[in-house]
Amino acid sequence: MTHPAPDNTRERLLIQAELLFSRKGFAAVSVREITSAADTNLAAVNYHFGNKMNLYLSVFKERWVPRAQEIRKFFKNFLSGKNHPDTSDVVRAIATAFLEGTMTDDEQRCQIGLMQRELAHPTEAISIVVDEVLRPMHHDIQKQIRPSFSKKADLEQLTLSIFSIISMILYFEFARPVVSLVMNQEFDSQYKSRVIDHIVSFTMNGINGFKEEKTI
Amino acid sequence: MTHPAPDNTRERLLIQAELLFSRKGFAAVSVREITSAADTNLAAVNYHFGNKMNLYLSVFKERWVPRAQEIRKFFKNFLSGKNHPDTSDVVRAIATAFLEGTMTDDEQRCQIGLMQRELAHPTEAISIVVDEVLRPMHHDIQKQIRPSFSKKADLEQLTLSIFSIISMILYFEFARPVVSLVMNQEFDSQYKSRVIDHIVSFTMNGINGFKEEKTI
DNA sequence: GTCTATAGCAGGATAGAC
DNA sequence: GTCTATCCTGCTATAGAC
Numbered sequence: 001m002t003h004p005a006p007d008n009t010r011e012r013l014l015i016q017a018e019l020l021f022s023r024k025g026f027a028a029v030s031v032r033e034i035t036s037a038a039d040t041n042l043a044a045v046n047y048h049f050g051n052k053m054n055l056y057l058s059v060f061k062e063r064w065v066p067r068a069q070e071i072r073k074f075f076k077n078f079l080s081g082k083n084h085p086d087t088s089d090v091v092r093a094i095a096t097a098f099l100e101g102t103m104t105d106d107e108q109r110c111q112i113g114l115m116q117r118e119l120a121h122p123t124e125a126i127s128i129v130v131d132e133v134l135r136p137m138h139h140d141i142q143k144q145i146r147p148s149f150s151k152k153a154d155l156e157q158l159t160l161s162i163f164s165i166i167s168m169i170l171y172f173e174f175a176r177p178v179v180s181l182v183m184n185q186e187f188d189s190q191y192k193s194r195v196i197d198h199i200v201s202f203t204m205n206g207i208n209g210f211k212e213e214k215t216i
Numbered sequence: 217m218t219h220p221a222p223d224n225t226r227e228r229l230l231i232q233a234e235l236l237f238s239r240k241g242f243a244a245v246s247v248r249e250i251t252s253a254a255d256t257n258l259a260a261v262n263y264h265f266g267n268k269m270n271l272y273l274s275v276f277k278e279r280w281v282p283r284a285q286e287i288r289k290f291f292k293n294f295l296s297g298k299n300h301p302d303t304s305d306v307v308r309a310i311a312t313a314f315l316e317g318t319m320t321d322d323e324q325r326c327q328i329g330l331m332q333r334e335l336a337h338p339t340e341a342i343s344i345v346v347d348e349v350l351r352p353m354h355h356d357i358q359k360q361i362r363p364s365f366s367k368k369a370d371l372e373q374l375t376l377s378i379f380s381i382i383s384m385i386l387y388f389e390f391a392r393p394v395v396s397l398v399m400n401q402e403f404d405s406q407y408k409s410r411v412i413d414h415i416v417s418f419t420m421n422g423i424n425g426f427k428e429e430k431t432i
Numbered sequence: 433g434t435c436t437a438t439a440g441c442a443g444g445a446t447a448g449a450c
Numbered sequence: 451g452t453c454t455a456t457c458c459t460g461c462t463a464t465a466g467a468c
Contacts, residue, residue, distance in 0.1 A: 009433075025337060028243035031462065041435050046463060048433090087423060116336050119391040120329070121241060130397045138398055145423075159399055160414045161423045163391075164384050171383030175335040181346045182354055183375055198376045206422040207303060207361075207377045225451075247444060257453045262445060264451090 010048045012038040018059045019106075022113035026056055026123065053124075060114070060125045067103065067111055068133040072140065074101045079144065090144045091165060091203045095196045098169045112173050119170075138162055161203070168199050226264045228254040234275045235322075238329035242272055242339065269340075276330070276341045283319065283327055284349040288356065290317045295360065306360045307381060307419045311412045314385045328389050335386075354378055377419070384415050 016037040020029045031045045031052050038044070049055040075097040079085045085093070103111065118126050141162050142155075149158055172179065172195045180187055232253040236245040247261045247268050254260070265271040291313040295301045301309070319327065334342050357378050358371075365374055388395065388411045396403055 025241055025243060027241060043435065119394055120332050120336060122393065126394065130394060135398050157414065161418060163387065163395060164418050167383045167387030168380050171379065177338065178335055178342065178346060179379060182351050198373065202377060202380050202422060204422045204424065206418060206420045208420060259453065
């Protein structure tokens with residue numbers, strides 16, 4: 001639609017499919033919708049991808065995973081400046097990489113939306129998501145945080161904590177309209193940085209962190 | 217299927233519709249699937265509910281909301297024993313009400329699944345969810361926790377913290393298979409109580425809470 | 433590689449018998 | 451209230467012209 005439409009049909013299909021799948025889910029999007037958004041004909045999906053499900057999987061393989069790698073790279077670069085990053089640096093790096101990385105707002109909503117959908121309703125794509133991105137990222141993060149943790153027995157709790165951070169990132173970005181509804185408050189352009197600050201504070205000190213910090 | 221099938225067709229439709237919608241989402245479930253699971257005929261949905269979307273909304277009005285009220289009641293009862301519950305009591309009450317309340321495992325997955333789906337892809341039902349449940353619950357929780365918060369300026373952070381707690385509850389229950397995949401570990405029957413403990417600790421002290429508590 | 437045309441089927445909804 | 455039979459739309463997928 002508002003895209004500068006590359007002349008490659010296959011690429012246009014992937015772009016539009018990603019957008020539509022992330023917004024409505026696999027079942028709610030028709031091939032007709034995709035092909036007409038990509039400004040091509042109905043048969044194009046089957047020619048280039050065989051069938052609808054394979055197009056969906058290709059979206060993950062060819063667009064979602066590469067962008068996730070960018071996020072991972074951003075995360076590493078974000079920390080590379082510091083010699084001995086502490087836990088709060090790492091947490092901020094995660095949240096920032098996801099929410100204020102190299103992506104545009106639309107790309108980011110796409111990325112998080114597809115991930116959230118797969119978590120909520122796994123298809124074959126879930127193994128791609130877990131194997132190529134989630135598990136490696138968990139290892140990256142563990143490596144960075146673990147020095148601050150003494151005992152090996154804490155490993156499970158560290159992992160659960162990483163999941164907690166991810167859950168907040170996914171939730172705040174995706175449930176943004178609902179957060180607005182409940183709080184009776186519009187969220188402006190600074191929403192993301194406020195959310196990042198919240199996630200970092202909450203992760204570092206829990207709900208008690210705010211009282212203390214604010215009264216300093 | 218495995219249900220003791222009440223003789224009321226309308227009720228059976230609601231039960232099966234809720235199960236299927238929560239598992240696959242609105243678009244992925246067909247009316248035929250619902251009516252055959254409810255062991256009735258294709259026309260029944262249109263006779264009792266007019267159309268498919270209205271059945272979906274009725275699931276929220278007649279099954280989801282009442283159960284959410286039960287959760288709310290459980291939450292209040294859980295706290296009524298204590299005269300001056302502290303924040304950690306309140307957090308445990310929330311997590312326990314959602315994850316170990318009066319519902320069976322299936323009902324609970326249903327409940328959380330439908331909510332997660334609405335958050336991820338709002339339909340008309342989202343206003344029911346927010347107006348009848350989310351916002352009132354937020355007020356309940358705020359009333360309980362706020363005494364520990366001094367300044368009014370902290371109200372927004374308190375609200376965001378409540379959302380953080382909810383995000384973890386939704387995420388850990390719903391993404392359970394993914395958590396297992398990433399951790400390379402099966403989760404037994406104690407999963408829920410471990411998750412509750414994690415959420416309470418994390419909420420109270422953030423990621424740092426574990427180090428301290430464990431070394432005592 | 434791109435497109436039109438269409439097969440073949442599953443979907444939601446309805447009419448009307450009982 | 452319940453059911454069967456059916457309408458018709460929209461779907462995925464394919465065949466075959468260009």
